[in-house]
Amino acid sequence: MAKTEQTPSAKRLADYTPPAFTIKTVNLNIILEPAETLVTNTMKVVRVGEHSGALELDGESLTLESIQVNGRALAAQEFNCSESSLSVFTELNEFELTVVTKINPEKNTSLEGLYLSDGAYCTQCEAEGFRRITYFMDRPDVLATYTTRIEADKGFTYLLSNGNKVGQGELSNGKHFAEWHDPHPKPCYLFALVAGDFDLLEDSYTTAEGRNVALQLFVDRGNSHRGEFALEALKRSMAWDEQRFGLCYDLDIYMVVAVDFFNMGAMENKGLNVFNSKYVLAEPKSATDTDYHNIEAVIGHEYFHNWTGNRVTCRDWFQLSLKEGLTVFRDQEFSADMGSAAVNRLQNVRIIQTQQFAEDAGPMAHPIRPSEVIEMNNFYTVTVYNKGSEVIRMIHTLLGEQGFRKGMDLYFQRHDGQAVTCDDFVLAMQDATGVDLSQFKRWYSQSGTPELYITDDYDAGKGVYRLHVKQHTPATSDQREKLPQHIPLKVALYDPEGSELDISNSAAKENGVLHVTEFEQTFEFESISQKPLPALLLNFSAPVRCSYPYIDDQRAFLVSHAKDAFVKWDAMQALYADTVFKAEQSSTKPVVSETLANAFRDVLNDKELDKAIIAEILAVPAISTLVEKQHFTDIHALIDARDGLVTGIGEIHRDLIQSEYNNLQTGDYAYEAKDVALRALKACLLNFISATSGAENLNLVDSYNASDNMTEKLSMLAAANHWQLSERDTLLSMFEKTWRQDALVMDKWLSIQALSPKESAIQEIKAIFEHPVFSFTNPNRVRALIGTFAAANYRAFHNLDGTGYQLLADVVIKMNSINPQVAARIITPLTQWKRFDEKRQALMKEELTRIVNLDDLAKDLYEVVNKSLAQ
Incomplete structure (x- = not known):
């Protein structure tokens, strides 16, 4: 946007108006050419309501070739074409509109709309990319059925689009064609087209309703063996959605295409998902455990969108979290069931506590349902996605699994085939269960990270323990005044011996959940024989900061005795963070207290804990996490203090860490929970060893060559790089030469x-x-x-x-x-x-x-x- 041009204007949720027209059917004929792709778009248009306004269509980077209404070419005064719109002046209430445009895919480096990259044509239409393909009402509340004919040179072996294939054939000019029809009405952001030469992996899945679905996975030539895991993950996703939510797939074919040039992780286009290659291709020698996990999660995410996003879609883009927050929750639940629920939860929490809390505190702060936006692409954020998921998780906590499922069933019953709002979703949850969610809805409209300040007292004479809770949400860049939120605060109480107390007769009788709804509240627990220690925010029950005046010994107690993995992890992270900040603020070397050293030792020696959870608990917080935890003076001093803490712990427990590291042996690579956990802990311990004088005995080059998997190789490379070990350059060179x-x-x-x-x-x-x-x-x-x-x-x-x-x-x-x-x-x-x-x-x-x-x-x-x- 040039400085001399008009300042871009904001769009506002409050200004939403229903469409003046709707489009019932779309017939696309697309003749693919690198510089001059010809798009013929024939639409059945219907006026909505009593008005005489023009039909307004969006367009960007298009060349208009012709325009017809009911087969008649329009005169110049019957339409107006600008750089960003096409206005059609007609008094007809129903008509067929045909618009022919030319576009230039090979120059489209924005990767929005239709583009040609790396020898393949591909589309990305969410949020507002369809207007780069043809003039259209590019908004999610206009739903139409699509029929698409694609013509291209035969070198583009596969011509793909949404729905079921209804035709294909050869053409006399050395080209071929394919025709596709999607029977499910959809918004234009779900349109997809891919044309290229790929390897094809095929499988099938029979749904619980008896539909036999052909599964097709398209990858770059020579990479078919790296797509097998993704195809299996797709079948697991389909089975899980049937079992957990009773949702079955609804077309005869489900296609996934992996491309290297893609702005997003993946896109849920109806029946034709387009994926960034990094979320499809995997084999042990080239992909890490994290890659495998992410592939399974993203494959699941895009499949789950078939219902939460496609069958029920957004009325407008301010409602983006309606589909994304809900679907992230669903993919997180899927990942939890496929692997370690506790480890998955901790990894999700880390994203909230670093990236999302930072977003709340920054210039782009916004609620999960924004109220104002200039460029919609800027709101594909951790707030809309990940905090949106946490809001769904809180609804699940408030309603319980059975109540949440009732709400989901009612949501689909009411809104299948519709474009709806976040309010519609919450209302379905409320109506299905009778639970009042009116205050809870503030999570959708209020930005910022709520802060809970908790103190306690104990009346020994009455055996009453009290938690005093204050909530405060700091002003954000977009909102100054904040109202109290409905925060589900899950708690547990522990006696001095480490036993969890029964609090079922207290304010937390509903699965240990306290309902924090006011600026200040007190919660009482009766029949408590001695003062307990509270464990707070179990399983990270709400996306908030939580403050309680723990001393180090109490935190170490929770590390040892708390049953909840988040509480154990959070207590250890707090011990680490306090040590780092003391060193940073005093510009001294970190002092590893006996309490911290003992807590580390006890966790590492715990034979009952999952080794993956041990790795999560023992890992010292990253700088990004520390930056969000507390004020600091000098970022370089903070880095030095953090690294100094790793070194200090590594030196104190050198023999223990080295012994455990040597004992963590796996056989041939397998992406299985036990082996993943061993590799995670091994990488964690390697980092401590690399920070000490013991690093000289690691022989990383030999270990690197002996390893059969990318997970271990990359952990060695990362450690050598961060701690600047002597093998660093050799390992980087070996990696580069191989790959x-x-x-x-x-x-x-x-x-x-x-x-x-x-x-x-x-x-x-x-x-x-x-x-x-x-x-x-x-x-x-x-x-x-x-x-x-x-x-x-x-x-x-x-x-x-x-x-x-x-x-x-x-x-x-x-x-x-x-x-x-x-x-x-x-x-x-x-x-x-x-x-x-x-x-x-x-x-x-x-x-x-x-x-x-x-x-x-x-x-x-x-x-x-x-x-x-x-x-």
């Missing part, structure tokens, strides 16, 4: 380089721009290198000379003209300038100002940068 022809695997190499703590890190990153594997047009490469650098390399990014900020700004400026959506996402670390000291604030704002003064600043960046500078 330089596989760009997807090389993303891991790029991310390791991006995290280098070396003084020359920035110069080395700039040099990588010239590496054959790197490309600014591929979002995966940019995210792996620059996204990782800015978000996670706190030492280099926050150089006091400002070179880290300059590097990010340079890349953002370059990406502004290539792919503004990616630019708007990787810029986030610069927008968090208020977290740092005055000198760094000034340097960060200088770069933001440089960006905002661009003559051609895209809307995506305009919104983020302006909100940041105005904060």
